Amino acid sequence: MSVDNRRAGPSSPPVRARGRGDDLANGPGGARKSEEPARPVRRRPKNRRAQIAAAAAQAFGSYGYHSVSMEDIAGGLGISSAALYRHYPSKYALFQEESLRVGQAMAESVRLPPEAAERSPEIRLRQVLEGLSTVTVANRASVTLxxxxxxxxxxxxxxxxAGQETAVLDALDTRLAAYAPGLRSGDRRVLVIALLSTITSIADHHAALPPKSLVALLVSTCMNLTGTALPPPADIEPVPPVEIPESFKHELLLRKGVELFHARGYPNVSVEDIATAAGLSAASAVYRFYRGKSDLLTAAFRRAAERVSSAIGPAVAAAGGPREALDSLIDQYVEGSFTERELTFVYYTEFQHVPAEERAALRNVQRLSVDEWARLVRQVRPDLSGPQSRFLVHAAFALVVDLGRSFGTVPVASQERVALLMRTILYGPPPA
Incomplete structure:
Protein backbone atom coordinates (compact mmCIF):
# COMPACT_ATOMS: atom_id res chain seq x y z
CA MET A 1 0.00 0.00 0.00
CA SER A 2 1.17 3.47 -0.76
CA VAL A 3 0.98 6.52 1.47
CA ASP A 4 -0.59 9.42 -0.35
CA ASN A 5 -2.18 12.36 1.45
CA ARG A 6 -2.52 14.55 -1.61
CA ARG A 7 -5.95 16.06 -1.90
CA ALA A 8 -7.77 15.27 -5.10
CA GLY A 9 -8.45 18.15 -7.42
CA PRO A 10 -11.96 19.28 -8.33
CA SER A 11 -13.78 16.69 -10.35
CA SER A 12 -14.92 17.45 -13.87
CA PRO A 13 -18.63 17.84 -14.59
CA PRO A 14 -20.23 14.50 -15.41
CA VAL A 15 -20.65 13.78 -19.11
CA ARG A 16 -23.67 11.74 -20.06
CA ALA A 17 -22.90 8.95 -22.50
CA ARG A 18 -24.78 9.33 -25.75
CA GLY A 19 -27.08 6.45 -26.56
CA ARG A 20 -27.78 5.27 -30.09
CA GLY A 21 -31.37 6.46 -29.79
CA ASP A 22 -30.14 10.06 -29.41
CA ASP A 23 -29.14 10.11 -33.09
CA LEU A 24 -31.95 8.08 -34.58
CA ALA A 25 -34.75 10.52 -35.37
CA ASN A 26 -38.20 9.39 -36.37
CA GLY A 27 -39.14 12.10 -38.80
CA PRO A 28 -38.29 15.77 -39.15
CA GLY A 29 -39.18 16.62 -35.55
CA GLY A 30 -36.24 14.59 -34.27
CA ALA A 31 -38.35 12.57 -31.84
CA ARG A 32 -36.81 9.40 -30.50
CA LYS A 33 -37.62 6.24 -32.35
CA SER A 34 -37.80 4.32 -29.10
CA GLU A 35 -37.61 5.48 -25.49
CA GLU A 36 -34.72 4.15 -23.38
CA PRO A 37 -35.60 2.93 -19.86
CA ALA A 38 -34.86 5.54 -17.23
CA ARG A 39 -31.69 4.86 -15.25
CA PRO A 40 -32.18 4.36 -11.52
CA VAL A 41 -31.06 7.32 -9.43
CA ARG A 42 -28.23 6.36 -7.09
CA ARG A 43 -28.67 8.21 -3.86
CA ARG A 44 -25.79 8.84 -1.52
CA PRO A 45 -26.38 6.93 1.75
CA LYS A 46 -27.17 9.18 4.67
CA ASN A 47 -24.59 7.46 6.87
CA ARG A 48 -21.76 7.60 4.33
CA ARG A 49 -19.51 9.61 6.66
CA ALA A 50 -19.94 7.01 9.41
CA GLN A 51 -19.22 4.22 6.92
CA ILE A 52 -16.02 5.96 5.86
CA ALA A 53 -14.90 6.42 9.46
CA ALA A 54 -15.54 2.75 10.24
CA ALA A 55 -13.71 1.56 7.13
CA ALA A 56 -10.77 3.85 7.85
CA ALA A 57 -10.54 2.66 11.46
CA GLN A 58 -10.51 -0.95 10.27
CA ALA A 59 -7.78 -0.21 7.72
CA PHE A 60 -5.63 1.84 10.10
CA GLY A 61 -5.99 -0.81 12.79
CA SER A 62 -5.02 -3.64 10.45
CA TYR A 63 -2.22 -2.01 8.49
CA GLY A 64 -1.18 1.07 10.46
CA TYR A 65 -1.72 4.73 9.71
CA HIS A 66 1.27 5.12 7.40
CA SER A 67 0.51 2.04 5.31
CA VAL A 68 -3.01 3.08 4.28
CA SER A 69 -3.86 5.58 1.55
CA MET A 70 -7.11 7.38 0.80
CA GLU A 71 -7.33 5.26 -2.35
CA ASP A 72 -7.21 2.10 -0.23
CA ILE A 73 -10.07 3.31 1.95
CA ALA A 74 -12.14 4.44 -1.04
CA GLY A 75 -11.54 1.13 -2.82
CA GLY A 76 -12.67 -0.82 0.23
CA LEU A 77 -15.95 1.10 0.22
CA GLY A 78 -16.44 0.84 -3.53
CA ILE A 79 -16.40 4.61 -4.04
CA SER A 80 -14.06 6.98 -5.84
CA SER A 81 -11.31 8.93 -4.14
CA ALA A 82 -13.09 12.13 -5.17
CA ALA A 83 -16.20 10.97 -3.29
CA LEU A 84 -14.07 10.26 -0.23
CA TYR A 85 -12.46 13.71 -0.34
CA ARG A 86 -15.93 15.30 -0.30
CA HIS A 87 -16.25 14.07 3.29
CA TYR A 88 -12.65 14.29 4.52
CA PRO A 89 -9.94 16.63 3.18
CA SER A 90 -7.06 14.25 3.98
CA LYS A 91 -6.09 10.91 5.43
CA TYR A 92 -4.93 12.67 8.58
CA ALA A 93 -8.36 14.25 9.05
CA LEU A 94 -9.86 10.75 9.07
CA PHE A 95 -7.24 9.43 11.46
CA GLN A 96 -7.53 12.41 13.80
CA GLU A 97 -11.33 12.38 13.94
CA GLU A 98 -11.64 8.67 14.64
CA SER A 99 -8.80 8.63 17.19
CA LEU A 100 -10.26 11.50 19.20
CA ARG A 101 -13.81 10.22 18.84
CA VAL A 102 -12.93 6.88 20.40
CA GLY A 103 -10.76 8.54 23.03
CA GLN A 104 -13.65 10.79 24.00
CA ALA A 105 -16.08 7.87 24.10
CA MET A 106 -13.74 6.06 26.49
CA ALA A 107 -13.40 9.18 28.66
CA GLU A 108 -17.18 9.60 28.84
CA SER A 109 -17.73 5.91 29.62
CA VAL A 110 -16.07 6.24 33.05
CA ARG A 111 -18.33 9.07 34.24
CA LEU A 112 -20.93 7.87 36.69
CA PRO A 113 -24.42 9.37 36.93
CA PRO A 114 -25.24 11.41 40.08
CA GLU A 115 -27.38 8.63 41.53
CA ALA A 116 -24.32 6.34 41.64
CA ALA A 117 -22.99 8.33 44.61
CA GLU A 118 -25.33 6.36 46.88
CA ARG A 119 -23.97 3.00 45.78
CA SER A 120 -21.17 1.03 47.39
CA PRO A 121 -17.54 1.56 46.27
CA GLU A 122 -17.50 -1.93 44.75
CA ILE A 123 -20.59 -1.30 42.65
CA ARG A 124 -19.25 2.07 41.46
CA LEU A 125 -15.95 0.43 40.48
CA ARG A 126 -17.77 -2.31 38.61
CA GLN A 127 -19.92 0.28 36.82
CA VAL A 128 -16.85 2.15 35.60
CA LEU A 129 -15.17 -1.07 34.45
CA GLU A 130 -18.33 -2.23 32.70
CA GLY A 131 -18.84 1.14 30.97
CA LEU A 132 -15.25 1.26 29.75
CA SER A 133 -15.32 -2.39 28.64
CA THR A 134 -18.59 -1.91 26.75
CA VAL A 135 -17.28 1.09 24.81
CA THR A 136 -14.00 -0.68 24.09
CA VAL A 137 -15.75 -3.78 22.76
CA ALA A 138 -18.09 -1.67 20.63
CA ASN A 139 -15.13 0.22 19.11
CA ARG A 140 -12.62 -2.63 19.03
CA ALA A 141 -11.14 -1.81 15.61
CA SER A 142 -10.68 1.86 16.45
CA VAL A 143 -9.18 1.23 19.89
CA THR A 144 -6.02 0.16 18.06
CA LEU A 145 -5.62 3.80 17.02
CA ALA A 162 -3.44 12.61 26.43
CA GLY A 163 -6.17 14.48 28.30
CA GLN A 164 -8.70 11.82 27.36
CA GLU A 165 -6.44 9.05 28.62
CA THR A 166 -5.77 10.96 31.83
CA ALA A 167 -9.52 11.23 32.42
CA VAL A 168 -9.87 7.45 32.12
CA LEU A 169 -6.89 6.71 34.39
CA ASP A 170 -7.98 9.25 37.01
CA ALA A 171 -11.51 7.84 37.11
CA LEU A 172 -10.16 4.31 37.59
CA ASP A 173 -7.79 5.59 40.26
CA THR A 174 -10.59 7.37 42.14
CA ARG A 175 -12.89 4.34 42.08
CA LEU A 176 -10.07 1.99 43.11
CA ALA A 177 -9.01 4.27 45.96
CA ALA A 178 -12.55 4.17 47.37
CA TYR A 179 -12.81 0.42 46.90
CA ALA A 180 -9.37 -0.41 48.39
CA PRO A 181 -8.42 2.53 50.63
CA GLY A 182 -5.40 0.71 52.06
CA LEU A 183 -3.52 0.70 48.74
CA ARG A 184 -0.48 2.94 48.44
CA SER A 185 -0.68 5.43 45.57
CA GLY A 186 2.15 3.75 43.64
CA ASP A 187 0.57 0.31 43.93
CA ARG A 188 -2.80 1.74 42.97
CA ARG A 189 -1.30 3.31 39.84
CA VAL A 190 0.21 -0.03 38.81
CA LEU A 191 -3.18 -1.69 39.18
CA VAL A 192 -4.90 1.11 37.26
CA ILE A 193 -2.54 0.62 34.30
CA ALA A 194 -3.15 -3.13 34.56
CA LEU A 195 -6.94 -2.57 34.42
CA LEU A 196 -6.76 -0.35 31.34
CA SER A 197 -4.30 -2.74 29.69
CA THR A 198 -6.57 -5.73 30.25
CA ILE A 199 -9.58 -4.00 28.73
CA THR A 200 -7.83 -2.47 25.71
CA SER A 201 -5.79 -5.63 24.99
CA ILE A 202 -8.73 -6.87 22.91
CA ALA A 203 -7.52 -4.52 20.15
CA ASP A 204 -4.29 -6.53 19.80
CA HIS A 205 -5.81 -9.71 18.35
CA HIS A 206 -8.83 -11.18 16.56
CA ALA A 207 -10.14 -13.80 18.99
CA ALA A 208 -13.94 -13.70 19.14
CA LEU A 209 -16.52 -13.77 21.90
CA PRO A 210 -20.11 -12.44 22.02
CA PRO A 211 -20.02 -8.81 23.26
CA LYS A 212 -21.85 -9.45 26.53
CA SER A 213 -19.69 -12.45 27.37
CA LEU A 214 -16.55 -10.50 26.55
CA VAL A 215 -17.55 -7.54 28.73
CA ALA A 216 -18.31 -9.93 31.60
CA LEU A 217 -14.91 -11.62 31.19
CA LEU A 218 -13.07 -8.27 31.15
CA VAL A 219 -14.88 -6.96 34.24
CA SER A 220 -14.33 -10.15 36.25
CA THR A 221 -10.64 -10.23 35.28
CA CYS A 222 -10.23 -6.60 36.30
CA MET A 223 -11.91 -7.20 39.64
CA ASN A 224 -9.49 -10.09 40.22
CA LEU A 225 -6.61 -7.71 39.56
CA THR A 226 -7.88 -5.17 42.08
CA GLY A 227 -7.56 -7.77 44.81
CA THR A 228 -3.95 -8.64 44.02
CA ALA A 229 -1.66 -8.28 47.05
CA LEU A 230 1.45 -6.83 45.45
CA PRO A 231 4.81 -7.65 47.09
CA PRO A 232 7.00 -4.75 48.24
CA PRO A 233 8.60 -2.82 45.34
CA ALA A 234 12.02 -4.12 44.34
CA ASP A 235 14.76 -2.27 42.53
CA ILE A 236 14.95 -3.14 38.87
CA GLU A 237 18.51 -3.94 37.97
CA PRO A 238 19.46 -2.35 34.67
CA VAL A 239 20.17 -4.97 32.06
CA PRO A 240 23.72 -4.44 30.73
CA PRO A 241 23.80 -4.41 26.94
CA VAL A 242 25.32 -7.50 25.39
CA GLU A 243 28.55 -6.64 23.67
CA ILE A 244 28.39 -7.47 19.99
CA PRO A 245 31.70 -8.24 18.24
CA GLU A 246 32.57 -6.04 15.29
CA SER A 247 32.35 -9.05 12.99
CA PHE A 248 28.68 -9.57 13.92
CA LYS A 249 27.38 -6.62 11.93
CA HIS A 250 24.03 -8.26 11.28
CA GLU A 251 23.40 -8.44 15.04
CA LEU A 252 24.46 -4.84 15.56
CA LEU A 253 22.20 -3.67 12.73
CA LEU A 254 19.32 -5.65 14.22
CA ARG A 255 19.75 -4.04 17.64
CA LYS A 256 20.16 -0.51 16.29
CA GLY A 257 17.22 -0.93 13.96
CA VAL A 258 14.92 -2.05 16.78
CA GLU A 259 16.09 0.81 19.00
CA LEU A 260 15.30 3.33 16.25
CA PHE A 261 11.94 1.75 15.42
CA HIS A 262 11.05 1.97 19.11
CA ALA A 263 12.14 5.59 19.44
CA ARG A 264 10.76 7.05 16.21
CA GLY A 265 8.34 4.56 14.69
CA TYR A 266 9.18 2.34 11.72
CA PRO A 267 7.95 4.75 9.00
CA ASN A 268 10.21 7.51 10.33
CA VAL A 269 13.43 5.48 10.18
CA SER A 270 15.54 5.14 7.04
CA VAL A 271 18.22 2.63 6.08
CA GLU A 272 20.68 5.51 6.30
CA ASP A 273 19.64 6.12 9.93
CA ILE A 274 20.27 2.48 10.80
CA ALA A 275 23.65 2.46 9.04
CA THR A 276 24.74 5.59 10.92
CA ALA A 277 23.62 4.19 14.28
CA ALA A 278 25.58 1.00 13.60
CA GLY A 279 28.69 2.95 12.67
CA LEU A 280 28.65 2.00 9.00
CA SER A 281 30.00 4.45 6.45
CA ALA A 282 27.13 4.14 3.97
CA ALA A 283 23.61 2.75 3.71
CA SER A 284 24.80 0.36 1.01
CA ALA A 285 26.69 -1.57 3.70
CA VAL A 286 23.36 -2.55 5.27
CA TYR A 287 22.34 -4.40 2.13
CA ARG A 288 25.16 -6.87 2.59
CA PHE A 289 23.21 -8.25 5.55
CA TYR A 290 19.54 -7.31 4.95
CA ARG A 291 17.57 -6.63 1.78
CA GLY A 292 16.07 -3.53 3.37
CA LYS A 293 14.64 -2.23 6.60
CA SER A 294 11.52 -4.40 6.23
CA ASP A 295 13.78 -7.45 6.09
CA LEU A 296 15.49 -6.25 9.26
CA LEU A 297 12.11 -5.75 10.97
CA THR A 298 11.06 -9.25 9.94
CA ALA A 299 14.23 -10.72 11.45
CA ALA A 300 13.49 -8.94 14.73
CA PHE A 301 9.92 -10.26 14.76
CA ARG A 302 11.07 -13.80 14.07
CA ARG A 303 13.37 -13.56 17.04
CA ALA A 304 10.58 -12.29 19.33
CA ALA A 305 8.14 -14.96 18.15
CA GLU A 306 10.68 -17.76 18.50
CA ARG A 307 11.58 -16.61 22.01
CA VAL A 308 8.00 -17.32 23.09
CA SER A 309 7.34 -20.44 21.01
CA SER A 310 10.64 -22.20 21.72
CA ALA A 311 10.12 -21.98 25.50
CA ILE A 312 6.88 -23.95 25.51
CA GLY A 313 8.14 -27.46 24.81
CA PRO A 314 10.95 -27.50 27.42
CA ALA A 315 8.72 -25.88 30.08
CA VAL A 316 5.98 -28.48 29.61
CA ALA A 317 8.46 -31.36 29.51
CA ALA A 318 10.21 -30.28 32.72
CA ALA A 319 7.05 -29.46 34.70
CA GLY A 320 5.02 -31.71 36.91
CA GLY A 321 1.73 -30.26 35.69
CA PRO A 322 0.09 -27.39 33.77
CA ARG A 323 0.35 -24.89 36.63
CA GLU A 324 4.07 -25.49 37.04
CA ALA A 325 4.58 -25.24 33.26
CA LEU A 326 2.69 -21.95 33.12
CA ASP A 327 4.64 -20.55 36.07
CA SER A 328 7.87 -21.30 34.21
CA LEU A 329 6.58 -19.76 30.98
CA ILE A 330 5.38 -16.62 32.77
CA ASP A 331 8.74 -16.09 34.45
CA GLN A 332 10.60 -16.62 31.17
CA TYR A 333 8.25 -14.29 29.29
CA VAL A 334 8.65 -11.48 31.82
CA GLU A 335 12.42 -11.89 32.00
CA GLY A 336 12.75 -11.88 28.22
CA SER A 337 10.53 -8.81 27.90
CA PHE A 338 12.55 -6.92 30.51
CA THR A 339 15.78 -7.87 28.76
CA GLU A 340 14.53 -6.73 25.35
CA ARG A 341 12.08 -3.94 26.18
CA GLU A 342 12.41 -2.18 22.82
CA LEU A 343 11.77 -5.37 20.86
CA THR A 344 8.73 -6.20 23.00
CA PHE A 345 7.25 -2.77 22.30
CA VAL A 346 8.09 -2.83 18.59
CA TYR A 347 6.46 -6.24 18.27
CA TYR A 348 3.13 -4.67 19.22
CA THR A 349 3.43 -1.36 17.39
CA GLU A 350 5.02 -2.22 14.05
CA PHE A 351 3.63 -5.63 13.12
CA GLN A 352 1.65 -4.25 10.18
CA HIS A 353 4.89 -3.11 8.52
CA VAL A 354 6.19 -6.66 8.14
CA PRO A 355 5.75 -7.86 4.51
CA ALA A 356 2.45 -9.66 4.01
CA GLU A 357 3.91 -13.11 3.32
CA GLU A 358 6.10 -12.94 6.43
CA ARG A 359 3.24 -11.51 8.45
CA ALA A 360 1.11 -14.58 7.73
CA ALA A 361 3.87 -16.92 8.90
CA LEU A 362 4.51 -14.90 12.05
CA ARG A 363 0.80 -14.78 12.86
CA ASN A 364 0.69 -18.55 12.58
CA VAL A 365 3.59 -18.91 15.04
CA GLN A 366 1.91 -16.47 17.42
CA ARG A 367 -1.44 -18.23 17.14
CA LEU A 368 0.12 -21.62 17.94
CA SER A 369 1.94 -20.16 20.95
CA VAL A 370 -1.23 -18.54 22.28
CA ASP A 371 -3.14 -21.78 21.75
CA GLU A 372 -0.56 -23.71 23.78
CA TRP A 373 -0.69 -21.18 26.61
CA ALA A 374 -4.50 -21.22 26.47
CA ARG A 375 -4.54 -25.03 26.61
CA LEU A 376 -2.49 -24.94 29.81
CA VAL A 377 -4.73 -22.22 31.25
CA ARG A 378 -7.82 -24.34 30.63
CA GLN A 379 -6.19 -27.28 32.40
CA VAL A 380 -5.71 -25.03 35.43
CA ARG A 381 -9.14 -23.41 35.04
CA PRO A 382 -11.53 -25.90 33.39
CA ASP A 383 -14.40 -23.44 33.86
CA LEU A 384 -13.04 -21.34 30.99
CA SER A 385 -13.90 -21.86 27.33
CA GLY A 386 -11.25 -21.91 24.62
CA PRO A 387 -11.98 -18.35 23.45
CA GLN A 388 -12.04 -17.05 27.02
CA SER A 389 -8.63 -18.54 27.77
CA ARG A 390 -7.18 -17.03 24.58
CA PHE A 391 -8.44 -13.57 25.56
CA LEU A 392 -6.77 -13.96 28.95
CA VAL A 393 -3.46 -15.03 27.40
CA HIS A 394 -3.47 -11.98 25.14
CA ALA A 395 -4.34 -9.76 28.11
CA ALA A 396 -1.45 -11.21 30.12
CA PHE A 397 0.99 -10.57 27.25
CA ALA A 398 -0.27 -7.00 26.79
CA LEU A 399 0.10 -6.28 30.49
CA VAL A 400 3.88 -6.73 30.28
CA VAL A 401 4.40 -4.21 27.48
CA ASP A 402 1.94 -1.69 28.96
CA LEU A 403 3.53 -1.70 32.40
CA GLY A 404 6.95 -1.48 30.76
CA ARG A 405 6.11 1.58 28.69
CA SER A 406 4.31 3.25 31.61
CA PHE A 407 6.90 2.69 34.34
CA GLY A 408 10.15 1.68 32.65
CA THR A 409 12.63 0.78 35.38
CA VAL A 410 10.63 2.25 38.28
CA PRO A 411 10.62 -0.32 41.14
CA VAL A 412 6.82 -0.42 41.45
CA ALA A 413 6.76 -2.38 38.17
CA SER A 414 9.45 -4.95 39.00
CA GLN A 415 9.58 -8.36 37.35
CA GLU A 416 8.13 -10.06 40.43
CA ARG A 417 5.10 -7.75 40.42
CA VAL A 418 4.52 -8.03 36.70
CA ALA A 419 4.72 -11.83 36.86
CA LEU A 420 2.24 -11.88 39.76
CA LEU A 421 -0.25 -9.76 37.81
CA MET A 422 0.11 -12.09 34.81
CA ARG A 423 -0.71 -15.02 37.09
CA THR A 424 -3.76 -13.21 38.43
CA ILE A 425 -5.07 -12.65 34.90
CA LEU A 426 -4.54 -16.28 33.91
CA TYR A 427 -5.37 -18.09 37.16
CA GLY A 428 -7.93 -15.80 38.72
CA PRO A 429 -7.84 -14.73 42.38
CA PRO A 430 -5.80 -16.85 44.78
CA PRO A 431 -7.80 -19.09 47.15
CA ALA A 432 -9.07 -17.27 50.21
Missing part, protein backbone atom coordinates in the same frame (compact mmCIF):
# COMPACT_ATOMS: atom_id res chain seq x y z
CA UNK A 146 -5.65 5.16 20.56
CA UNK A 147 -3.61 2.24 21.85
CA UNK A 148 -0.68 2.19 19.41
CA UNK A 149 -0.98 4.86 16.71
CA UNK A 150 -1.40 7.95 18.90
CA UNK A 151 2.22 9.02 18.44
CA UNK A 152 1.39 9.91 14.83
CA UNK A 153 -1.12 12.56 15.91
CA UNK A 154 0.00 16.16 15.52
CA UNK A 155 1.12 17.86 18.78
CA UNK A 156 -2.15 19.68 19.51
CA UNK A 157 -4.20 16.55 18.87
CA UNK A 158 -1.77 14.44 20.86
CA UNK A 159 -2.37 16.76 23.80
CA UNK A 160 -6.14 16.29 23.50
CA UNK A 161 -5.68 12.53 23.34
Missing amino acids: VRWEGRYLEPADREVR
